[in-house]
Amino acid sequence: MRAPYTIAGVTFILAVAPAWPQYSRDVIVVGEQHYLRTQQVPHTQQGGYLWEWAVAAHAGRCVYAARYVRFETKLTLMRQFDAWAQPLHLDAIVDGSGGLDCVVGASSSLAWVLWHRSYAYGRIYDRAGEPLGAPFRLPDTAWTLPHPQNLAVREDRTAVLLSVSVDGSYVQDDLYARLFSPEGSPLSAMVRVAGSLEHEWTGGLAFVPGGAMVVAYVSEDRVNKVSHVYLRRVKPDLTLEPPVLVTPDYADRVYLRGLADDTLLVHYHLQMAPGPSIVQRYNGALEPLGPPVPTDWDLMEVSAAGDGRFVLAGQDPAATRVWARLYYESWKPTGTRFEVAAQPEPPKHVFSYLNRRLAYDDDGTIWIAWQAYGNFPPSVWYLTSLKPFRPGDLNYDRVVNNFDIDPFVLALTNPEEYKKKFPGVPYEYIGDCNFDGQLNNFDIDPFVKLLAP
Ligand SMILES: [Ca+2]
Numbered sequence: 001m002r003a004p005y006t007i008a009g010v011t012f013i014l015a016v017a018p019a020w021p022q023y024s025r026d027v028i029v030v031g032e033q034h035y036l037r038t039q040q041v042p043h044t045q046q047g048g049y050l051w052e053w054a055v056a057a058h059a060g061r062c063v064y065a066a067r068y069v070r071f072e073t074k075l076t077l078m079r080q081f082d083a084w085a086q087p088l089h090l091d092a093i094v095d096g097s098g099g100l101d102c103v104v105g106a107s108s109s110l111a112w113v114l115w116h117r118s119y120a121y122g123r124i125y126d127r128a129g130e131p132l133g134a135p136f137r138l139p140d141t142a143w144t145l146p147h148p149q150n151l152a153v154r155e156d157r158t159a160v161l162l163s164v165s166v167d168g169s170y171v172q173d174d175l176y177a178r179l180f181s182p183e184g185s186p187l188s189a190m191v192r193v194a195g196s197l198e199h200e201w202t203g204g205l206a207f208v209p210g211g212a213m214v215v216a217y218v219s220e221d222r223v224n225k226v227s228h229v230y231l232r233r234v235k236p237d238l239t240l241e242p243p244v245l246v247t248p249d250y251a252d253r254v255y256l257r258g259l260a261d262d263t264l265l266v267h268y269h270l271q272m273a274p275g276p277s278i279v280q281r282y283n284g285a286l287e288p289l290g291p292p293v294p295t296d297w298d299l300m301e302v303s304a305a306g307d308g309r310f311v312l313a314g315q316d317p318a319a320t321r322v323w324a325r326l327y328y329e330s331w332k333p334t335g336t337r338f339e340v341a342a343q344p345e346p347p348k349h350v351f352s353y354l355n356r357r358l359a360y361d362d363d364g365t366i367w368i369a370w371q372a373y374g375n376f377p378p379s380v381w382y383l384t385s386l387k388p389f390r391p392g393d394l395n396y397d398r399v400v401n402n403f404d405i406d407p408f409v410l411a412l413t414n415p416e417e418y419k420k421k422f423p424g425v426p427y428e429y430i431g432d433c434n435f436d437g438q439l440n441n442f443d444i445d446p447f448v449k450l451l452a453p
């Protein structure tokens with residue numbers, strides 16, 4: 001139990017957090033087999049109501065930050081999960097005051113949570129969920145937080161934050177980049193990357209070989225009232241190269257991800273009918289690698305893994321169903337869209353427009369944060385994870401071999417012991433090698449066949 005946390009005379013005590021109620025244990029197949037687990041996020045916490053949240057995933061771990069609001073009492077909580085959606089530690093209180101907006105970013109060793117009141121603030125946590133110092137105010141972010149995808153935490157634990165400036169006027173929106181230490185201190189000046197920023201820009205940033213950074217943004221031609229997507233390189237000494245226009249067409253809502261092969265995946269929307277969304281790959285010099293490829297048009301979020309796979313998610317036009325679809329590196333969809341619903345299925349479920357709701361980890365796990373309504377009040381919030389697995393891989397090391405024999409026998413004969421040894425691993429599904437929906441003696445022969453070379 002942690003010490004009570006007192007803010008403005010209000011004391012919060014967080015008990016050990018149990019797993020949230022889990023509503024769905026499905027296996028769905030999207031290209032490869034995935035285990036889908038949906039948990040209901042508490043709608044109330046310490047007397048406040050869930051207002052908004054953001055998710056990020058990295059190195060087999062999901063970080064989730066949520067803001068609960070009740071009159072002047074506001075509470076931002078952070079929770080981390082392992083890849084099987086098991087909570088790793090207590091909920092951490094990030095901040096007990098202040099306004100809205102929350103953004104979270106993670107590397108394998110630390111997590112940043114940013115929020116906004118009159119100014120933007122941040123707090124940093126280590127992998128065990130312990131705060132590294134007190135909350136701090138971010139310099140020169142006068143009134144707005146960066147939008148999603150604009151906080152990148154590198155493996156050297158430094159972070160780059162894009163922010164939207166600073167004079168309080170949407171008309172003069174400028175985009176700035178700044179490098180921060182692992183403790184949240186600025187390591188560089190604010191670098192002005194672009195101006196005339198489109199209000200609905202989403203942007204993103206990625207690192208390319210040689211230490212340069214690429215920033216994506218949407219800039220508006222305010223005379224002709226059209227928006228264009230740009231990429232721009234920022235060199236290690238923070239000097240700027242000329243911006244690169246991604247398409248001459250009217251486009252916005254750009255997403256950028258740096259991939260493991262040092263190329264860049266760029267995704268954006270065309271605004272003119274029929275308005276498809278487009279994916280295209282670039283090299284680190286910002287030369288296109290191949291033609292633009294159309295994808296789903298009615299999506300709301302995109303997230304990519306380092307191997308170039310990406311997932312799209314959105315909702316149907318009547319706003320009653322949240323869907324997602326996985327694309328392989330070839331940019332061919334892996335199958336039909338799948339619905340992200342809990343069981344029993346709520347009447348309506350939607351993405352909210354705020355913050356970051358979708359994260360695709362490099363290990364292939366997809367995290368989706370969504371909201372159901374229809375019985376309002378209250379609405380119900382869910383966190384869904386989809387984790388790929390191979391039948392028979394009972395020790396979950398991503399290969400099926402002789403090392404899976406003992407765990408298979410354990411799952412079959414002593415599930416309680418198996419659960420202690422492999423917490424959260426859905427052995428009923430992974431051990432079901434004849435695909436009849438249960439794990440029993442009839443799975444032994446099919447399991448042995450999977451071991452055969
Ligand atoms: Ca294995």
Ligand SMILES: [Ca+2]
Nearest residue numbers: 432436438443
């Ligand atoms: Ca079976």
